[in-house]
Amino acid sequence: NAGVTQTPKFQVLKTGQSMTLQCAQDMNHEYMSWYRQDPGMGLRLIHYSVGAGITDQGEVPNGYNVSRSTTEDFPLRLLSAAPSQTSVYFCASREVDQRNTIYFGEGSWLTVV
Amino acid sequence: AQTVTQSQPEMSVQEAETVTLSCTYDTSENNYYLFWYKQPPSRQMILVIRQEAYKQQNATENRFSVNFQKAAKSFSLKISDSQLGDTAMYFCAFMKPPGAGSYQLTFGKGTKLSVIP
Numbered sequence: 001n002a003g004v005t006q007t008p009k010f011q012v013l014k015t016g017q018s019m020t021l022q023c024a025q026d027m028n029h030e031y032m033s034w035y036r037q038d039p040g041m042g043l044r045l046i047h048y049s050v051g052a053g054i055t056d057q058g059e060v061p062n063g064y065n066v067s068r069s070t071t072e073d074f075p076l077r078l079l080s081a082a083p084s085q086t087s088v089y090f091c092a093s094r095e096v097d098q099r100n101t102i103y104f105g106e107g108s109w110l111t112v113v
Numbered sequence: 114a115q116t117v118t119q120s121q122p123e124m125s126v127q128e129a130e131t132v133t134l135s136c137t138y139d140t141s142e143n144n145y146y147l148f149w150y151k152q153p154p155s156r157q158m159i160l161v162i163r164q165e166a167y168k169q170q171n172a173t174e175n176r177f178s179v180n181f182q183k184a185a186k187s188f189s190l191k192i193s194d195s196q197l198g199d200t201a202m203y204f205c206a207f208m209k210p211p212g213a214g215s216y217q218l219t220f221g222k223g224t225k226l227s228v229i230p
Binding site: 035059100101109 | 204
């Protein structure tokens, strides 16, 4: 049972480059989301999806794009990387039941130079 | 919008002792969920304990327990018999229930806990 899988775990980008962080879950969860974690901060929501074909913005969406073509996958695209996007990124999926458990991936460390 | 405040940026505790981490939150919702997450140096987010606001009984998970005061909007975490492996960042988080625009966790800024041998 893989849970939530994020790739890559580490990435260094140059300013202006684009890249995609991949996220996949094998639990058939409808809800998926992307968070970023900056030093001294808790996680903040970037984008989320409530099902295939449906996405919406979170608290800090600028500079990021998402799509949800399948239930399993929820990639996060950085359109033109900036040093302010240096952060640790977490993908999460959520079980919508009485317990509403949220499962996190292991994180992707991104540095933009 | 909900806010979550953790007023203790850092704390330390002697091994085998008890420590309490504080968390307050602000919301106009009546039903919601509260969580404590542990983040060790590996950065993995590990669920420690959860509390449903409609439950009056405080949640417990082995050495971890909470003191949930709904009227005061307070949700503290008590760690008993502290172990070296408890050294980590601890985040308090809030979530609205499904059907209430509940798509995210709102996190506090965290408390760095160090367990001293």
